[in-house]
Amino acid sequence: MKNSKIFWLLSLVLVLSAFLAACGGGDEKETGTDKPDDKETAGELDSEQVLNLMESAEIPTMDLSLAEDAVAFNIFNNVNEGLFRLNQESVAEPALADGEPEVSEDGLTYTFKLRDSNWSDGTPVTAKDFVYSWQRSIDPATGSPYGAYMMGGSILNATDIAEGKMEPTELGVTAVDDNTLEVKLERPVPYFMSLMSFPTFYPQNEAFVTEKGDAYASNSDNLIFNGPFTLTDWDGTGLTWKMQKNPEYWDAETVKLETINWDVVKEPATSVNLYNSGEKDRAALSGEFAMQYANDENLVTDLEPTVFYFKLNQERKGEKNALANVNIRKAIASGFNKQDLVDVVLANGSLPATFLVPTEFAFDENKADFREVNGDLIEFDAEEAAKLWATGLEELGVEEVTLEILGGDTETAKNMDAYLKNQLETNLEGLTINLKAVPFGVRLELDEAQDYDIQTAGWGPDYQDPMTFIDLFVTGSPQNKMAYSNPEYDALVESAKGELATDPAARWEAMAKAEKILLEDDAAIAPLYQRGAMALQQPYVNDIIKHPFGGDFSYKWAYISGK
Amino acid sequence: MAKYIGKRLIYMFLTLALIATFTFFLIKILPGSPVASADKLSPEQRAVVEARYGLDKPLPVQYFDYMFGLVQGDLGISINQFKGAEVTDVILSRMGPSAQIGFQGMLLGTVLGILLGMVAALRQNTWVDYTSTFIAIVGISIPSFVFASLLQYWFGLKWGLFPVALWKDGFMSSVLPSVALAMFPLATAARFIRTEMIEVLGSDYITLAKAKGASGSEIAFKHAFRNALIPLITVLGPMAVAILTGSLVVEQIFAIPGIGEQFVKSIIVSDFSIIMGTTIFFSVFLIVVILLVDILYGVIDPRIRLSGGKN
Numbered sequence: 001m002k003n004s005k006i007f008w009l010l011s012l013v014l015v016l017s018a019f020l021a022a023c024g025g026g027d028e029k030e031t032g033t034d035k036p037d038d039k040e041t042a043g044e045l046d047s048e049q050v051l052n053l054m055e056s057a058e059i060p061t062m063d064l065s066l067a068e069d070a071v072a073f074n075i076f077n078n079v080n081e082g083l084f085r086l087n088q089e090s091v092a093e094p095a096l097a098d099g100e101p102e103v104s105e106d107g108l109t110y111t112f113k114l115r116d117s118n119w120s121d122g123t124p125v126t127a128k129d130f131v132y133s134w135q136r137s138i139d140p141a142t143g144s145p146y147g148a149y150m151m152g153g154s155i156l157n158a159t160d161i162a163e164g165k166m167e168p169t170e171l172g173v174t175a176v177d178d179n180t181l182e183v184k185l186e187r188p189v190p191y192f193m194s195l196m197s198f199p200t201f202y203p204q205n206e207a208f209v210t211e212k213g214d215a216y217a218s219n220s221d222n223l224i225f226n227g228p229f230t231l232t233d234w235d236g237t238g239l240t241w242k243m244q245k246n247p248e249y250w251d252a253e254t255v256k257l258e259t260i261n262w263d264v265v266k267e268p269a270t271s272v273n274l275y276n277s278g279e280k281d282r283a284a285l286s287g288e289f290a291m292q293y294a295n296d297e298n299l300v301t302d303l304e305p306t307v308f309y310f311k312l313n314q315e316r317k318g319e320k321n322a323l324a325n326v327n328i329r330k331a332i333a334s335g336f337n338k339q340d341l342v343d344v345v346l347a348n349g350s351l352p353a354t355f356l357v358p359t360e361f362a363f364d365e366n367k368a369d370f371r372e373v374n375g376d377l378i379e380f381d382a383e384e385a386a387k388l389w390a391t392g393l394e395e396l397g398v399e400e401v402t403l404e405i406l407g408g409d410t411e412t413a414k415n416m417d418a419y420l421k422n423q424l425e426t427n428l429e430g431l432t433i434n435l436k437a438v439p440f441g442v443r444l445e446l447d448e449a450q451d452y453d454i455q456t457a458g459w460g461p462d463y464q465d466p467m468t469f470i471d472l473f474v475t476g477s478p479q480n481k482m483a484y485s486n487p488e489y490d491a492l493v494e495s496a497k498g499e500l501a502t503d504p505a506a507r508w509e510a511m512a513k514a515e516k517i518l519l520e521d522d523a524a525i526a527p528l529y530q531r532g533a534m535a536l537q538q539p540y541v542n543d544i545i546k547h548p549f550g551g552d553f554s555y556k557w558a559y560i561s562g563k
Numbered sequence: 564m565a566k567y568i569g570k571r572l573i574y575m576f577l578t579l580a581l582i583a584t585f586t587f588f589l590i591k592i593l594p595g596s597p598v599a600s601a602d603k604l605s606p607e608q609r610a611v612v613e614a615r616y617g618l619d620k621p622l623p624v625q626y627f628d629y630m631f632g633l634v635q636g637d638l639g640i641s642i643n644q645f646k647g648a649e650v651t652d653v654i655l656s657r658m659g660p661s662a663q664i665g666f667q668g669m670l671l672g673t674v675l676g677i678l679l680g681m682v683a684a685l686r687q688n689t690w691v692d693y694t695s696t697f698i699a700i701v702g703i704s705i706p707s708f709v710f711a712s713l714l715q716y717w718f719g720l721k722w723g724l725f726p727v728a729l730w731k732d733g734f735m736s737s738v739l740p741s742v743a744l745a746m747f748p749l750a751t752a753a754r755f756i757r758t759e760m761i762e763v764l765g766s767d768y769i770t771l772a773k774a775k776g777a778s779g780s781e782i783a784f785k786h787a788f789r790n791a792l793i794p795l796i797t798v799l800g801p802m803a804v805a806i807l808t809g810s811l812v813v814e815q816i817f818a819i820p821g822i823g824e825q826f827v828k829s830i831i832v833s834d835f836s837i838i839m840g841t842t843i844f845f846s847v848f849l850i851v852v853i854l855l856v857d858i859l860y861g862v863i864d865p866r867i868r869l870s871g872g873k874n
Contacts, residue, residue, distance in 0.1 A: 061646040140605070143612040148605050164607040218647065237645045237653050239730070239820040263729050265818045269712060270728045273720045274818075277727045441833060442594045 046560045049258045051541065052280045054265045058239060062231065063217040064204055065137040068145040070552060076199035077551020078243060081227040083112055083130070083181070084196040086547045088557060092193040092464070096125060096203070096226070096250075098179075107188030107502050108156075112181040117250035119205050120225040127175035129203035135168040136209075137200055146200045150462065153497075154195065156184040188501035191465035198463065198550045228255045228556040239264035243555070256559035272536070281541050285534040287412055290348040293536060301349040302533045305361035305548040306460040307469065309353065310405075310420075310526040315483035317451050322401045324483075326523060327392035332454070333378045333519070333526035335385035336423035342529050345419045346412070349532025354379050356515050357466040358530045361548055364508055370466050373512040377519040378527060382427045389428040402432040406452035409437045416528075417456060450481045456528070461549045466511045467496065468549075473518055473525070484524040489517050538563075568854070575850045582846045583633060583839070587626055590835050597642040597833040616642050616836075629839065638843070639836035644829060650840035654822060658844075660730055661809035661821035664737050668744030669806050673799060675745070676752025680791075683753065684760035685783060695753055702750025708812035711743035715816060728818040740817045744806055751802065752795060759791030792863055800856035804849045 057071050064080070067073060085095035094100060098115040117125045137147030138161045148162035156172025172184030185192070195201060208216075208224045215222045220234040220241065228249050234241035243260040246252065265271045268286050272293075275283035285293055293299055312332065314324040322328050338352030351359065354376035362370040393399060407417040414437050421433040438446070446452050459479070461468040472479040474490050492514040500507040518524050537544070540563040545554040598604070598612050613619040616639075617628055632639060638650035645653060676699075683695035718739055719727035725739050726732045763769060764787050772782055809823025822841060829837035 058645070060644055063646065066646055140607040140611050143604070143608050143615065145604055145608075148608060152605075162605045162608060214647070235656070237648050237656055239818065263818060265728065266824070267815045267818070270715065270816055270818055273715055273727045274729070277720050277723075279727065279729075439594075439831065441831075445594050 044561055045256060046540070046563050048563070049256050049560050051257055051260045051555065051558060051560065053260055053262055053282055054271050054274065054280050054284075055262055056264070056266060056284070058237065058264055059234065059241070061217060062220075062223055062234070064133065064199060064202055065142050065144040065147060066217075067199060073199050074551045074553055075231060075243075076202065077227075077547070077553070078555050079223075079225045079227045079229050079231045079246070080199065080202045081117075081249075082196055082199070082202040083114075084193050085556075086194075086197050086545075086550065086554065088543070088545050088554075090464075090545070090547045092197045095197070097196070108185045110183045110185070110192065111176070112183070114179045114181065115250060117226060118248040119208070120230050120246055120248050121208070122248060123205070123207075124178070125203055125205075125226050126178040127181040128178070129205055130181050130201075131171075131173050131175045132206040132209075133202060133204035134173050135171050136204060138162055138171055139168040140164050144200075150195065150198060150200045153187070154185055154189045154192070156186050158186070187498060190501055190504060190507065191463050191467070194464040194549075228252070229257075229260065251556075255556055257555060260555060275536050275538075278538075282535055282537045282544070285536060286348065290534045293534070294347070296536060298536050298539055300535050300537045302535075302546045303349065303351065303358075303360055304460070304531045304533055305358040306458055306531040307353050307356060307358050308456065308458040308528045308531065309356070310528065311447075311452075311455040311457050311482045312484075312523070312525060313450060313452055313455065313482040315450065316453060317449065321453060322392070322396060322398075322403065323453060325392045325396055327388045327395060328401070329523035329526070331385045331389035331392055331428055332424060333523045334381045335389070335427045336420055337380045337382075338527075338529060339380070341416065341419060342532075345416050346529065346532075349534050351530040351532065352380075353527035353530045355527060356518060356525070357469045357511075358461075361461065362464060362466045365504055370508070370512070373508065374515055377516060378523070385427055386429070389431070393430060400430040400432065402434065403453040404434045404436055405454045405456065406436045406438065406443060406446055407456040408443065409439050413437065413456065420528075447481050450483070455482075458531070464549055466508075466515070467493075470496070470511050470514050470518075482524070484522070486517060486522055486524075489514050489522075492517070568858075571854050571857075575854065578850055579843065579846055580630075583630065583843055584626070586839060586842045587629060588622075590833075590838055591622060593830075593833055597835055616640070633843070638840035641837050642834050643832055644825075644834045644837060650836045653825065653837060654840055654844055657809075657820055657822040657825050660737075660819045661814065661823060662807050664740040664744060664813070664819065664821070665803075665807035665809065667737060667741035669748055669799075669803050671741060672745035672748030672750075673752050676749040677756050677788075677795075679749070680753040680756025681760060681783060681788060683757040684764060684787070684791075685779075687761060692757075695757065699750040699753040699757075702746040703754070705746070706812075707743050707747060707810060708816060710746050711740065711813050711816040714739045714743055728816070730817075730819050736817075736819075740813050740819060743813050743816075744810060748799065748802055748806065751798060755795040755798065756788075756791050759794055760787045763787040763790045789863060793860060796856055796859055796863070800852045801849065804845070804852050808845050808848055 055071055057069075059071050059075065060069055061067055061072060062075070064076065067076060081095045083095060083097040084092040087093045096114055096117055098113040102111040103109070114125065114127060119125055134151065134155070136142055137144040138151055138158050140162060148158060151158035151171075152162060153159060157166050157170045158172070160166040161168050161171055172186070174182045176182050189195065203226065205224050212222045217223055219236040220231045223231060225231065225246055226249070228246060228251070229243035230246045232242045232244050241262045243262070245255050245258050249255065263280075265274060268284075268289055271280065271283040272285070272289055274280040310332070312323045312329050314320065338354070342350040342352050355371060355374065357370050359369060359371045364370070393401070405417050405421060407413045417435050417437065421435055424433055425431055436452075443455070447455060459469060459472060470493055471477065473484055474480065474493050475485040492510045496507045496510040496514070500510055519527065540560055542559050542561055543557040545557060546552060547554065597616070597618070598609060604612065610619065617625055620628070629639070636651075638654070641648045641650055641653060679695045679698060683692040686692050715727055718724045726736050730736050764782075769782060769786055772786055777786075809821040809826070811823045811827050813819075814821035814824040825837065826841040829841065
């Protein structure tokens with residue numbers, strides 16, 4: 001029968017394709033090491049300057065005042081610009097400001113002169129654009145998540161305005177004339193220049209925002225730019241957009257790239273496949289892929305200034321627990337092998353953390369890393385941990401302690417917490433650890449209610465200064481939901497924010513002392529690791545600059561050579 | 564018939580109202596705040612944000628506001644995924660790709676599955692039958708993300724026959740995701756058709772038809788196949804809804820701007836209005852498909868009456 005032959009053939013094709021597919025998983029590594037032939041031409045610009053990149057999530061908003069996530073900040077850092085910008089060494093340098101500002105003797109008034117620069121529609125950027133933008137972001141009616149957070153306690157009257165006690169027009173920022181901006185502070189802010197590079201402090205064009213009304217920032221047609229690139233082809237909710245070189249940008253000469261094509265790719269394996277197919281020029285690696293491509297010659301590793309640590313809650317829902325004992329906390333903080341954690345469990349370029357303020361993040365006037373002051377504070381020492389543990393148990397009058405580790409529900413988080421449970425139970429006799437893995441939203445609620453014993457938490461900086469980390473654990477801080485309070489620590493932080501603000505050396509010393517108290521004397525938290533990030537990057541891509549805070553990357557200096 | 568459909572339509576609206584109510588209150592007991600950065604906002608700012616989305620009103624008021632909007636076709640605005648975007652716009656822009664790969668996957672899977680099931684039944688206990696069963700087992704037991712990953716790797720990356728991912732090359736971009744989605748309906752259809760046809764082929768009226776001299780193809784298509792279709796349609800209806808409304812994993816693997824992936828993310832970030840909007844949208848889809856399936860029963864088998872009464 002004729003039909004049966006067709007069915008035969010069909011079945012055969014299906015079986016064969018299933019078989020081929022099933023055999024296929026093994027040698028991905030081989031493709032990973034495929035290299036473009038020409039690597040020698042770096043330095044000469046290709047005629048086509050197009051970069052193809054991926055992002056891990058959609059853009060939630062492009063309204064500067066409402067932005068609060070990494071994706072939006074990364075875009076703002078490339079399509080808009082503020083008074084200062086992080087340079088190739090991630091140091092804040094004048095951008096729209098025409099040179100360094102004039103600072104009053106008391107460090108409370110900054111006067112910026114603006115350079116001549118334009119919005120993408122050709123109209124000039126003026127001091128009024130900054131005033132409008134900052135006032136819009138601090139106005140409670142805007143509901144800006146970062147407005148009060150970034151300006152409160154720094155810019156004059158910001159806190160009162162955010163709380164509705166004053167009008168936004170009373171904010172300490174004035175347009176003296178079109179090219180002169182005066183900023184009044186509430187207290188001297190030693191890291192003020194780095195703040196000026198943060199997107200929340202960028203200007204907004206009042207005429208444009210008002211004209212667009214509700215449509216403002218709803219898609220790329222309803223946006224205006226003053227940075228190296230413009231955003232195009234973004235429909236407001238889609239998975240794709242572009243950046244085009246902005247001819248109106250004051251430093252357009254430096255910008256080499258003509259176009260950056262963006263696609264949202266959420267699946268790590270897919271991004272690696274797109275990279276290997278040559279469609280994309282850079283792919284972030286996570287988890288198993290970081291291990292798989294650890295020796296790839298196109299691997300780039302960045303150490304991020306994000307630190308992860310155990311929060312050791314001393315009062316669970318108002319009742320003291322075993323962690324209220326300092327020896328118990330110290331035993332836990334030194335009772336697990338951090339090197340193995342980063343080498344074996346994470347394997348993504350992370351560093352073992354013996355500190356709160358990350359390494360390669362904050363530098364003093366002599367460019368010395370903050371870490372050089374305190375060095376390593378809490379290291380792994382199983383023997384010492386066991387002794388401290390025994391002392392702690394004795395002080396508590398118990399032989400066994402059961403604690404819970406509250407952590408994230410991602411695969412990496414679960415693996416890490418399982419490893420730490422094993423380490424702590426092995427090194428500290430009589431300790432039982434229960435693991436609780438929950439989604440992020442639930443973790444925040446449990447944190448808020450202080451309903452946990454130990455919590456795996458992390459922090460990335462909001463500005464380039466140790467204070468962004470040190471400040472987290474003062475009494476009553478929203479991040480300090482673990483009943484930790486040390487008046488000496490609070491006083492040191494207060495002095496670093498107040499009277500020492502104009503004495504950099506003493507201020508540095510005070511923050512270092514505070515960190516030492518937090519970790520060595522009190523073991524209030526137990527540092528785990530400083531996060532590393534790995535990515536595959538095509539060899540013809542040059543000078544993508546990674547920054548420690550604000551927008552993650554700058555493409556202003558990037559170029560294609562030898563593709 | 565008209566009376567039956569009218570009655571069903573009334574039930575459909577009631578069901579929908581119940582689903583909307585149930586989902587609304589379930590969402591409200593979800594942990595986590597839809598205001599993503601609540602900890603960074605002052606109480607005054609938080610109040611502004613909550614007022615903007617009506618979250619400051621008492622729960623019953625929020626419920627009636629929502630239902631009132633719903634009746635007018637207003638699904639609200641996204642709270643944190645796409646600040647201020649209309650939920651209807653989000654759903655409509657994401658529905659196209661999901662529906663396209665879903666439809667293609669369903670069509671491909673069902674047609675191939677039916678053919679495979681028929682040939683297996685007609686060649687019972689031969690190697691054709693065993694192969695068909697093997698394919699059905701593979702299709703049922705291996706999750707679609709495995710197929711998706713393998714198809715992407717071999718047909719996309721290794722052989723370069725189709726795009727690796729992304730929704731940029733029109734029909735070509737939809738081929739691999741559709742094939743990945745087709746595996747489950749293919750296996751299900753093959754299994755159902757084989758079982759039903761074997762049963763039907765052994766029944767008296769087929770013996771009678773054979774005795775009357777009906778040809779092989781006449782028996783297979785006119786008699787056996789038609790009767791075997793009824794149970795298949797019962798399972799294919801809801802399955803079609805599941806596939807057409809988007810598959811989280813397949814959309815994510817092929818970086819397709821689909822609705823399935825969107826729905827899951829909205830739950831993770833507690834974006835109430837998108838969760839509500841997509842749930843209602845999916846429910847409408849499911850309810851309509853169930854009605855269509857019921858009507859189809861009558862078309863396929865005239866013995867099934869939609870309403871009692873006249874013969």
